[in-house]
Amino acid sequence: MELDNIKQVYLVGIGGIGMSGLARYFHKRGCEVVGYDRTQTTLTDSLAEEGLAITYVDAVDEIPANFRTSSDNLLVIYTPAIPKDSAILNYFQENNFDLKKRSEVLGIISKGMFTVAVAGTHGKTTTSTMVAHILKHSGFDCTAFLGGISSNYDTNVLFGSNNVVVVEADEYDRSFLRLHPDIAIITSMDADHLDIYGDDSHVKESFRLFASQLKEGGKLIRKNGLPLEGGATYSAKEPSEIFATNVRVESGTFFFDFKAQEIEINNIELGLPGLHNVENATAAIQAALLLNIEAEKIKEALKEFKGVKRRFEYVIKTDDKIFIDDYAHHPEELRACISAVKQLYPGRKLTVVFQPHLYSRTRDFVDGFAEVLDMADELVLLNIYPARELPIPGVTSEIIYDRMKLENKQIASKESAEAIIAGLQPKLLLTVGAGDIDTLVLPFKEILENA
Template identity: 50%
Template sequence: MNIQPFKYIYFLGIGGIGMSALARWFNINGFAVAGYDRTATALTNTLEEEGISVHFDDDIARIPADFLKDTAQTLVVFTPAIPADHSEYNYLKQHGFILQKRSQVLGLIAGGMFTIGVAGTHGKTTTSSMTAHILRHSGINCAAFLGGITQNYGTNMLLNEPTGELKNVPCVVEADEFDRSFLTLFPEIAIVTSTDADHLDIYGTHDSVLASFSAYVSQIKPQGRLFMRKGLQLAEKTQAKVFEYSIDEGDYHAENVRIENACFLFDAVHPNGIIKDLTLKVPGFHNVENAIAAIAVGLEIGLSDDQIRAAIASFGGVKRRFEYYLKTDTKVLIDDYAHHPAEVKAFLSSAKALYPDRHVTAIFQPHLFSRTRDFADEFAESLSLADRVILLDIYPARELPIEGVSSDLIFQKITCDKVQCLKSELIDVLKQQTCDVVTTIGAGDIDRYILPIKDVLQTT
């Protein structure tokens, strides 16, 4: 199936960040778009301002008449959050309309463009955002569907300029392994940043995770390219030409990495030469490595050294990825989305490198009972890189509690100075500490406490 036969695109749950991105893409590329959502939000307001019809009551009569005339011309995109008894959902299903999930439709869009898929258990959001920024900053007409809000553009997507022919227009897609949704993609170029054990509540075993990534790279077009972090075991699973990258070795790697004025400077070595004196404002050794992968794609697309150097220097990062909220001579506050032990280790290693002579407090909120159970020892080891850890209770997200699983599994094995508390107690606990560099870490709702933490730091 492809998107060409469709004229009308109807969304059930149009207001979500991912769904609204698809709606905007279809609208800008000449499709008639409408949709339902439960409540009005800033995102639905933006959609309406762009000419998309949105309604907020479950009423079949509110679906535009043209969308109901011909089932072959209307594609329905739905979110699994739509309840089973939803009137519009059941009407469209019973009357033979084609219903697709967001990941399936994203695959359809990407399948009609030149797809650059960025996958990995960690690093994919920053790497895909860097890749999209390098292309857009260099004047390439491209689209992008990302997993985070970019600082440069204030959105999780980039819209391509409308054109009659899309097959050569690059589309950068963050290829999500969570529910195997990246298996809807058949990219021309792919990056794989990591294949660590994660989402074991979904996959069960690390072997299942690896099998899913193997299936993903097998779908790269035979004439395509795979840029794979050195050490991953994926080369035999694809017909594409494979290149390895890392921060310090591989076909693409960094040299002369140093820190100046809280920026990372480095040279990018590639098979045909070297790009010297790149400046990356987004801190972190892991982000230098992410940049190497994005640079590899830029070179493959045909960009010049000067285009890449300028794009890297202007990359502003992604919300909740090493994001500064306070930066003075006496107080620093950094927020990061890290929720896997490898991510926590990479983040804290970079923070300690940036501030080698200062005291680092890590406030960590574990994400998921299952992930805490599966990686308690690894979390404790990574967190112990800090000088002090304030450990919060587990953010459950989609899970119910698991008997015997709490943040105490991590707390008992942390080897640095440590405090354990409920998030409701965090601000009072923080007031009792002498703080210098403070980091908030986690994928739950810890970001809601950033501004109160900032107030404490500025008044103590």
């Protein structure tokens, strides 16, 4: 596939965070971009406002006439999350169109560019967005494909004038094995996506393969304790080759010092809370230093970093009420998020609303979810969001609920959750999950503000 030949692009699953980034990329290149997604969201609405044509009906007659004939100028991109019985996907498959997975296209775009790739079962979106922000804010510049909407730039794709690209390297469906980075960061390797990998050993094997795909002379930055060899280790919890120390909270803001073999950067102010984000920043700083960005410019960039939407995003922040929304959907992500809230607001009663994501993940990590949700003072547990999956017999939110020790808990549907929050009127509220729990954020906000 030659990028310069592509004039038309159809994306099957255009509303996904990675797919929408590619849609914006090709639209910016002047291509005619069309797509299908089963659900209309604020993200698809944004794409439509930018001039992309989107349908929400999975039917062949929804494909525009000028996209129904295969040609060398037409590219069809699909996500593995699309059901195999999709009418639109099957039409393209059966009529010999040039079909490529999202990961293949990202690999083609980044080929020939200096690539900074950030991988990890969690932490990769914030860390890759931090790296991209440092490169942009410092004037170094970059192109970037991010796994979330950057709050600084209000988009998930950035366009640069140089040959450097920052990419979030997604382990789902082994997508990141399409990449050959110059700098690779690996933030975590916890078991996840076991519906794809089968077991934890295959997850770790895949990350080791990713690490082995560095270009000649490439640099690996890996979190201390991961079962990998080579590269430089980083941590905010224990001495490493690269580490954060003197971590402290002053007036609700995190500060820390950065230390590596050849450099120290003191009194770094981080515009995002949580020890896990200090750790993410430590890796991002090292990547920026490898690109010879000045320490003072890195400090200035991190102070101005506003994070990623739905990653510890403040919805309400007043003296009386705090409402935070987060995408956490794995037990370790939940642990990091809840720990950060408790560190920032010690002594306050914490109400958590959690929506489990996927039947398989709920089944595989039920004990972990139960343990970490016990950290809440009060829990509203929503029904499982199925995403791409069919129900698994015996797997419901009740299996988490039944294993928990917390007494102040209840199970609710999305529809009943609003009335529950209206009754509770929490002073410190955290909504967490990767499904459609984000559709409750605005109603909850209005309930709390109008009380």
